[in-house]
Amino acid sequence: MNEAVVRTGDYDVFLTFCNWIGDMAESGLIVDQTAWWEKYDPEVDHGPNRYVAPLDRFTTLYKGRRYALGADDDAFSLFYRKDIMDNPDEAKAFEDRYGRPLELPKTWKEFDEWIAFFDRPDEGIRGAHMYAERYFAYTAWAARFISKGGAYFDDNMDPLIVSDEGVTALEEQIRLTQDHMWPDAVTGDWSVAYSRFPEGSVFFAWAWASLGKWAQDPETSKIAGKVGYMDAPGTMHDGELVKAVPHVVGWSFSISRYGKAPEAAYCFIQWFTGPAVGLDAIARVGTLDAFREPWFDDAKMKEAYGEEFLPVLHSLTQNAFPDISLRGAAEYLDNLNLNLQQAFAGQKGAERALKDAADSWQQITDRIGRLGQIEAWRAERQNYPQPIQDLWAKLGRFPS
């Protein structure tokens, strides 16, 4: 945002978290790309090279206009120890304990039991590493909350997090964190997952897709060749499983209003994220992740990710929901995170933590301007995966 203030014109292109688009657009820092999309067609929401939905929406749109071009897929991915899971003795012990066969969990209830079963602190391996720390504590809670039918706000921007869905989701996640994770899930930072899982001290980890590559590399991992990939657990609603996968960070390109050649800059980002160059960049460098449909069948990508992981990542992406992307997104998320972290650390109860977060959200909304935020939120919730929107409709979450 420094450039929004000083306007040096030194930058043509910004590569930022995709949920910063709201702030950048409202400040006048970035330009609306909609006209260029019509002129040059970046093949985002149609055709054989389209982005995996709903990435085509939430990595590009703000208030219904195209302000960015997504360059990444940060659907949180789930990894577990396949070697332990495939052990027949474990399967028998699990069945004896829970009365059902050992399989990858489909619901959050099954997931919690699965993690509890594989939690072996005496053997130096805890059940899970899921972020409960200062900056990404919301991820696992939000996945449960939204799959239960929760939404961050109602149609008038009043927070909906202090609800049965919100409180139950947080209570479940607190139990899991306090009973089956190492303490540094709460006190560490994002990088802890990248040491815990590859060193073999946790059975399961939920983080960015890059953790899969990291854990399968013998140079950085003690468990290379022992990693399994799985789809996200969800919540059953009338016999239908609804999954919600947090999409966290997700780099996207936007164009500076103060750059010297905005249209040329746009052409550059379209070229860079294009079907051929983008594929090459992602398959070879590996800091960004696949986001166009055909790439999930591409040989280069299969080689980069492994045959097993790519279809899982595709499925996760289809159920990915965006971070809060309104004006003040960082502030909304920070206030949520700090309260959730306190809950995970045992300093606050679930309801109190969510109430404190909701109160701070009301203040943020009122300060920034409720009407503008309502307009942005009504547009933003259209960017959620269709099954979640259908569930909201079924639950009457928003006026039709």
Place this chain on the structure above:
Amino acid sequence: MASSGHPLADTSEGRASFLSRLRRAVDEERFFGTLLITPMQLLLWFLLIIPTIIVIYLSLVAWEPRMGVDWWQAPFAFLRNYAQIFQDGRFWAAIGRSLGVVVAAGGLEFAVGLGLALLFMRDFPGKRIVTSVILYPMMLPWVVVGLAFYLLFLDRGPVNFVLTQWFGSGATVEWFKNPLLAMGTIVLADIWQWTPFLFLILYSGLGALPKDPVEAAMNLGANRWQIFRHVTLPMLKPVILIALVIRALEAFKIFDLVFVMTGGGPGTSTETISLYIYRVGFVFGQLSYAAAMAVLILVMITLVTRFAIQPIEEG
């Protein structure tokens, strides 16, 4: 020199002429002096006064970069930002924590620094080398110290390793999960880094004290504690005050250690005022509100500092 023939007239005329020359010289000297300090004054204006005026102005308007208008076009909020501060519990909690750091870290640094300074007043083998080693932490960047202490107190860090070796596998401490312990590790890092600063000042101060009063007290039969309590300490008081004021100002602004070690967490339980202002200004983008907080802090610190150094000015 003109003469009127009268000795007194001569004298008074001579004095007038001398005074006039002196005044001219003083004027010239003042002009020259002004000329010399002008570049520095201008630099100060640009580096200190103009930014301060801008910060004060920002604190009186309602401006955020994401509003899409320039800061000088932002609507006046007058004292609304300041009024908001008084309702902001997170601000006052952060002030409380910063004061806690000042008292805990400053107090212990002073005690240890003074003890070391007294110890080093005597000669012992390797004194010069030990002095250099003691000063070493002060030369490290804050971030490096923060990272080192973060690694030390990690759940699987060396401190917990030692504890488990001594007391068994259940003796690990979750240093960064408990707010008090987390703050304790930050204070410990600050003490490790800044005790040498107080040692240096107090050691220099002790070395510069006149020896006669101490010798006189010894001749009068005072013991070492009485000499320290009634002779050395009073003479050292101005140095102590200056050292404590400087250290307190720095400790109050603590940022890097907190940012690196805990990020202010869990939740906001180790968030100090500098970290909070940073978050409000640069993460939340509320620059006007951050400016108001900064101005209020400036006023508070100025008043406290004036009060603290008053005894020195009064001699």
